[in-house]
Amino acid sequence: MSRALTEQEFNEWKSHPMTRALMEILSKRREQMRLDWEGGSFTDYDERAMALTNVGNIGTCKGYAFVQDLDYETYTGEIDDGKLIGVGPAGSGSAD
Numbered sequence: 001m002s003r004a005l006t007e008q009e010f011n012e013w014k015s016h017p018m019t020r021a022l023m024e025i026l027s028k029r030r031e032q033m034r035l036d037w038e039g040g041s042f043t044d045y046d047e048r049a050m051a052l053t054n055v056g057n058i059g060t061c062k063g064y065a066f067v068q069d070l071d072y073e074t075y076t077g078e079i080d081d082g083k084l085i086g087v088g089p090a091g092s093g094s095a096d
Contacts, residue, residue: 004079022067
């Protein structure tokens with residue numbers, strides 16, 4: 001990325017029909033995962049398999065939520081002159 005978006009550009013992206021369609025897809029996927037989880041779909045007799053499945057699904061939902069909830073303030077907090085802030089080599093960070 002060569003430069004940060006202006007707030008107007010960001011808002012245009014958020015209101016673009018394709019972005020709104022993508023947000024709807026993510027919303028439906030998150031809701032389906034929630035329903036599947038409530039229905040016990042991610043349970044397994046093997047504790048390790050169940051834990052790995054749940055960790056993966058939690059990460060997926062957090063990713064969906066990050067995109068859906070992204071606002072201009074968060075966007076600008078994530079970049080610095082076009083470079084991501086707080087992103088280092090693999091294994092150098094911590095999970096939230």
